[in-house]
Amino acid sequence: MPFPAGTRAGTLSRTEMRTTISARLQTAWTGRGVLACLLWPLSLLMRLAVTVQRLGFRLGLIRSYRLPVPVIVVGNLIVGGAGKTPTVMAVVALLKQMGWRPGIVSRGYGRPLDTVQEVHATTPASESGDEPLLLHLRCAVPVVVGRDRVAAAQQLLRAHPEINVIVSDDGLQHHRLERDIQLVVFDERGAGNGWLLPAGPLREPLTRTPPPRTVVIYNAAQASTPWPGETVQRSLAGAVLLGDWWAGRPACMKTLTALKFKPVCAVAGMARPERFFSLLRHAGFSRLQTAPLPDHFHFDSLPWPADALDVIVTEKDAVKLKPSDMGAARVWVAPLNFALHPDSQEALLALLSLLAPLQSPH
Numbered sequence: 001m002p003f004p005a006g007t008r009a010g011t012l013s014r015t016e017m018r019t020t021i022s023a024r025l026q027t028a029w030t031g032r033g034v035l036a037c038l039l040w041p042l043s044l045l046m047r048l049a050v051t052v053q054r055l056g057f058r059l060g061l062i063r064s065y066r067l068p069v070p071v072i073v074v075g076n077l078i079v080g081g082a083g084k085t086p087t088v089m090a091v092v093a094l095l096k097q098m099g100w101r102p103g104i105v106s107r108g109y110g111r112p113l114d115t116v117q118e119v120h121a122t123t124p125a126s127e128s129g130d131e132p133l134l135l136h137l138r139c140a141v142p143v144v145v146g147r148d149r150v151a152a153a154q155q156l157l158r159a160h161p162e163i164n165v166i167v168s169d170d171g172l173q174h175h176r177l178e179r180d181i182q183l184v185v186f187d188e189r190g191a192g193n194g195w196l197l198p199a200g201p202l203r204e205p206l207t208r209t210p211p212p213r214t215v216v217i218y219n220a221a222q223a224s225t226p227w228p229g230e231t232v233q234r235s236l237a238g239a240v241l242l243g244d245w246w247a248g249r250p251a252c253m254k255t256l257t258a259l260k261f262k263p264v265c266a267v268a269g270m271a272r273p274e275r276f277f278s279l280l281r282h283a284g285f286s287r288l289q290t291a292p293l294p295d296h297f298h299f300d301s302l303p304w305p306a307d308a309l310d311v312i313v314t315e316k317d318a319v320k321l322k323p324s325d326m327g328a329a330r331v332w333v334a335p336l337n338f339a340l341h342p343d344s345q346e347a348l349l350a351l352l353s354l355l356a357p358l359q360s361p362h
Contacts, residue, residue, distance in 0.1 A: 075182065
């Protein structure tokens, strides 16, 4: 059952207010009810903005930049976390397995500065963004963040000339950086009510068929839009103590199994925290308290009860937690196993093999 994150009786904290508003919008976007209809006129402005931007690029009024290496963009048409970050990890792992030398560029959501910056293992998540730091730690490849993805990609290649393919974390709507391949990720929500923001979840219209050189990924049990694509396999990889996770030790399924018989507080600062909680319940956690937090929660204070003995978090939250600041609680990290379907892998590699001038990863 959920518990309040440090609020006084009768009041709502800023965290709870953001969570409540997000939940109401997510609910509204599943249909075309009163709230969605009230917001629909504003979605026309969004559609106009998207149309004008695309026309600007098509007519050459807005300049786009092509890099000397292939660019693969991983993104989604809807807001609210469809699974971009684990998809980026899976793509980078596949590329490395096939002999490519990938690097990653990312916006770095929540950073205080818009400057271009390379991410290192010692970079605080508050400076790099939580997802870019996690990508660097998990993928073990160079990562550069910046609002201007063209500048970020150029710095990445200057600092690491060995890189021969760039993966852009998000950026599906960032057309200044020309992409050669795009992976569009959907979850079980599909296109929602089919309307653009703020009346619906779409960042851009869902066309009848996918654009050229697009691989569609479904982070769901089955396809949730008319676009052809394959589903992924996702499960928990085990659990590991926060301090051991920072030391690079792997998660263990035996540890996760032992935890499921204890009262555990599950904490998730992500767009769709219920997805993490559902994985835990599916793994057999029956004495579970849950603390859904806003996406990119900063953890300025600990959002679980002071008497909590065992707390389990996602890797995205772990990058913002210091083992020395956890008080009396044992904090466990539960990484995610996320595997692309073999057909999706084959489609991506086939598109990559067609690109010039690189005909080989070596």
